[in-house]
Amino acid sequence: MDFTLSPRGESLRSRIQAFVDTELIPLERLPDAYDEHENISEASLHAMRAKAKASGLWSLQMPQERGGQGLNMMEMAACYEEMNRSIFGPVVFNSAAPDDGNMMVLNKVATPEQKQRWLQPIIDGEVRSSFAMTEPAPGSGSDPSMMRTTAERRGDHWVVNGTKHFITGAGAASHFILIARTSDDARKGLSAFLFHKDDPGWEIVRRIPIMGPEEHGGHCELRFTDMVIPDENRLMEVGDGLKLTQIRLGPARLTHCMRWLGLAKRSLEVASAYVSERESFGLKLAEREGVQWLLGEAAMSIQVGRLLTMHAAYRLDQGDFARKEVSMAKVAVADTLHQAVDTAIQLCGARGYSKDTPLEWIYRYARQARLVDGASEVHKMVLSRSLLKEGGSFWKWG
Template sequence: MNFDLPAEVRELQQRTQRFIAEQVIPLESDPRAAGAHGPSEDLRRELVARARAAGLLTPHASRELGGLGLSHLAKAVVFEEAGYSRLGPTAMNIHAPDEGNIHLMEEVATPSQKERWLAPQVAGRTRSCFAMTEPDGAGSDPGMLATTAVRDGDDYVLSGRKWFITGAEGADYAIVVARMEDGSATMFLTDMDRPGIRLERSMEAMDTCFTGGHGVLVFDKLRVASEDVLGEVGQGFRYAQVRLAPARLTHCMRWLGQARRAHDIAVDYARQRRAFGKPLAEHEGVGFMLADNDIDLQTARLHIWHTAWLLDRGEKGNFESSRAKVACSEAEWRVVDRCVQILGGQGVTAETAVMRIFMDMRAFRIYDGPSEVHRWSMARKIVHQASQGAAR
C-alpha cells in the first residue's frame, strides 16, 4: 500500500479543512445546532448551501449524479476532515444514514427510483432513513426481523414497528426492510408522508448530532407498489451487507475527525494551563495521555486506510470493516475520554467542544453493531479459516 496521497486528494483535503474552519465551525454555537434531536432542518439547509457553494456537497456520490466520485481512500481523507466539526458531515451531506443510503441506492436502485429519490438527495434537498432495527426483533441479529411484507395484487402490505431509526423525523423517504412470507427479507422504498407510516415518537438520546434524531416508526398496513421494491425480492439481507460494510468504515472516518478535534483542544490546553509551577503538558501523567492519544489516532487511521484500500481493490472487506469498526470506535473513544480528563472541569462543561464530542461519540461503540457482535463474528471467521486450512 502506497501512503502517498494523489495531489488531487491532498488539494481536496486542504479545501475541506478550510471549509470546515471558516464556514462550519462558526455555526456550532448557533442555537439551531443545539436541538435535542439534532441540528434543525433550517440549519441543515444553510449548511448544505454553503457546501454546495464550496463545491463540496455529497462528494462520495458519482460524478453522473453531481458528486465527486471519491474512492474509498479519498473518502477516508475527506470524511475525517469533515468530521472535525460535528456539523461537517451534515453540511457536506455525508452524515448517517444518508451517506450509506446514497451508496446503496447507487448500487441497487433502478433508473426511475434514482430519479425519484436519489437525485434530490444527492442535491441536498431531501433526507432519508433506513428502517431495519426493531424493539422486539431485528438489531444486531437481522434474522429476528419481525416486520412483515405480504403480497396483495401488484402491491405489498407492510406491518411492523421499528426503532432507533436515525433521521426519521423530517425524512422524505425511507428504505424499509421487511420479512417475506417465505422467511427471506426485502427492501422497500416509500415516501414518509404516506398513509400507513407514523412517527410514534423521537427517542431521547445521548447523542444529538444527527438531524431528525432517532425515531420509533409504526408501519400499519403500509401499501407499497411492486415497482418500489429496492433491488430483487428476497435479497434484503444481501443488500444490507452492500450498505453496512462501507457504512461502518465511514463512521470510523467521521469520528476520527471528532477525536482529532478533541485531541487538538486538549493539546492546546495542556500547553497553556499551568499547575504546580509548569504547564500541564510537562507533567508526565498528562504527557503520557497525549502520547497515547497520538498512538490511538494513528492506529485508527491505519485501520481505516487499509480497509478502504481493500474496498477500492474490489474486495468485500467484511472482516476488515468489522475489525476497523471495533478498533476505531474504541480507540477514538479512548482519545476523547483522555481529553476530558486533561481538561478537567472544562471537559465536563460546554466551555469547549469536547463535552459534546464525548456525549455524541459514546453511541459509536453500539450502532452499526456493538463491539461484542463484531468480535464474535470475527472469531467465527477466524476459526472457520483455520479449519479450512487444517482440512487442506
Template sequence: MGFAFNDVQRALIHNVRSFVRNEIIPLELELDPDESELRPSVLDGLRVKTKQMGLYNLDAPEEFGGPGLDTVTRTLLAMEMSQHRAGLYSACYGAFGQPDMAQLYEATDEQKERYLHPVLRGEKSSFFALTEPAGGSDPARSIQTRAKQDGDDWIINGTKVFISGADSADFGLVFARTGDRESGREGITCFIVDADTPGFTVRRVIHTLRSGHYPTELVFEDVRVPGSAVLGEVGQGFAMASERLTKNRIPYAAGCIGVAMAAHRLAIEYAGIRSVFGQKLADHEGIQWMLVENEIDIRSAALVTLDAAERADSGEPFRTEVALAKIVATEASGRVVDRAIQIHGGYGVTKDLPLERWYRELRIRRIGEGTTETQKMIVSRDLLRGRYAGLMDR
C-alpha cells in the same frame, strides 16, 4: 501497505479542513451546544460553497453528479469533516449533501426519477429502516416486520426502532420479511415507503445520549404499497442492506477518528497553557504519557481504517478489515476523548467545550452500525473458517 497521500488527496483534505475551520466552527459559536441542524437559508449557503468545491453529494458516483471518490479518499475526508462540535452525527450539518442511499443507484428508472434524483438535488430526504426491537445486531433473524402480497400490492405490518431522520423524511427504505423465518436472509425484501402513506406512523422520538436529532420508533399498520415500491428483487433486500452497512462502517469509523484528532489538539493546547502546582500541565510526566497514549490510539485507528478502505478499493473481500476498523476506531476514539476531558479537568465536562458532547456520542458509536461484540464475532468466524488472509499473507 503505504498511505502517502497524492496531490489530489492533499488538495481535497486542505479544502475540507479549511471549510470546517472557517465556515462551520465559527458558525457553531452562535448555536446551542447540542444543535444538530441549521436554518435552511444558512445550509443552502454552505451547500453553494461545497458545490463550488466540487464536493457536493460526496458519496454519489460520477454518473449521478458526484465526485466519484475512491474509498481511501472518502475516508480521509470523513476524518476532516467530523472535526467540529456536531461532527459525529451531523458532519458539517449536511453541507456536503444527504446521507448516501446507495441502494437507490440500483433502482428502476421510475424509482430514480421519483426518489434518487430529488435526494441528490437536496429536494427530498430519506431514512433507512432495518433495526427492530428484537435486535439490531442480528437483523437477518430479528426482522419480524412482515410484508404480505395482496394482488399487485404489498401490505406491511411491524415496528422499527432507532431509525434516524424518519420524523422529517419524505420517504424511507423499509426492510420486511416476505418469506418464512426459516428463509433467513433470503426472505427479506426492501420497500420504498412514502412518509405520507396511510398506516405509517412515527410513534415516538427516542431520547438517547446523542444530541439534537434523536432516532425514532416507527409503526407500520396495514401499510399498503404498490408492487412498484419493491426495490431490487423480492427476497434479496438483506443483501442490499448488508453491502451498505459493511462499506458504511469505514467512514463511520473515520468520523470517530476525526473527533479524536480534534480532542487531542485541544488537550495539547490546554496542557501548554494551564499551570498547576507551579508548572504547566505539559511539564508533568503523567500528562505527557496521556498525550502519547492519545497519539498511539489515533495512529493505530487511522491505519487500521485506511487499510480497510484500501482493501475495499482493491475489489477484494474486506469484511474482516471493516470489522476491525469499526472496533479499533470507536474504542480508541472514546479513550482519546476521555483523556482529553481529564486533562481539562472541570472545564472538560462543561458545554463550553465540545468534549462532553463527543464523549456522549462516541459511546453510542460502540453500539451503532453493529456493536463491538458483533464485529468481534465477524472477525473470529473469518479467522476460524480460514477466510481471512493475515496481514503478512496478502
C-alpha cells in the same frame, strides 16, 4: 500498499480542512447555531450547505454525473476525517448518516428510474432519508433473521405490517428504505422497499429520547398498519433484503469510522491547546510526563484506527467486501473515539466537562459508537469465526 492520496483527493481534503477551520469551528461557538436537539440549526445548515456547494465540496461519495465528487473509499476516508473535526461537518457536506449510506446503496442497486426519483433528491439536498431495519425485542437487531415486520404480496403491490425502532433520521426524512420479511427462507426471507413520508399506512409513534446530541430527525419508533407499497418500489429482487443490507452496511460502518476519527482528532486538538498554555505548580501541563503519556497513547490509538480504516477502504476499493477489515476498524475506532475524548476531558479538567468546549458534546455522542451498526461484541464474533475458519490465513498479506 500505498495510502498516498490522488492529487484531487488531497486537494479536496485540504479544502475541507480549511472550510472546517474558517467556517464551521467558529460557528460551533454561537448559541443560536444549534437546534433544540443540539445539532446545527436549519438556518445555519442551509447557509453552510450553500457555501459547501459553491466551494465544490458537496456529496463527495456520489458520481460526478449526479452532482457529486466521485471519490473512492480511500479518498473519502481522508476527507470524512477532516470534515468531522467539526461536530457540524458531515451534514454540511451531505455526508452524514443515514443519508450517506442510503445514497451509496441506492447508487449501487437501484434501477435508473428509482435513482431519479429516490436518490437524486437526496444527493441534491432537497430531502433527507432513513433506513428502517431495527425492531424492538423480540424482533431483529444485530440478527436480521429475527425480523418480524412483514410484507405480503398482493398482486402488483405489498402490504406491510410491523414495528421498527431507533430509526435514525425518521422524524425529518422524506425517503425511506424499509427491510421486511417476505418469506421464512433463512437466507432469502427478507426484501427491501422504498416509501415516501406521505404514503399512508405508517406513523411515527415517538421520537425516542437519547443521552447524546441527535442527528436531524432523531431516533424514532415507527408503526406500519396495512401499508401498501407498489412492487415498482421494491429494491433488487424479492428475497435480496439481506444482500442489500450487507451491501449498505459495510461501507456505512467504515464511513462511521472515518467521521469518528475526525472527532477523536478534534478532541486532542482541544486538549493539546489547553495543556500547552495551562500552568500548574510552576510547569505547563504539557511539560508533565503523565500528561505526555496520556496524549501520546491517545494519538497512537488514533493512528492505529486510521491505518485500519484506510486498509479497509483500500480493500473495498479493490472490490472486496472487506468484512474482517471493516469489523476490526469498527471495534478499534469506536474505542479510540471514547479514549480520545475521555483523555481530553481529563486533561482539560472542569473546562472539558463544561460546555465551553465541544468535548462534553463529543463524549455523549461517542458512547453510541460501540453500539450502532453492530455492537462491538458482534463484530468480535465475526472476527472469531473468520479466525477459526481461516487459521493462519486470517493474517495473510494481500
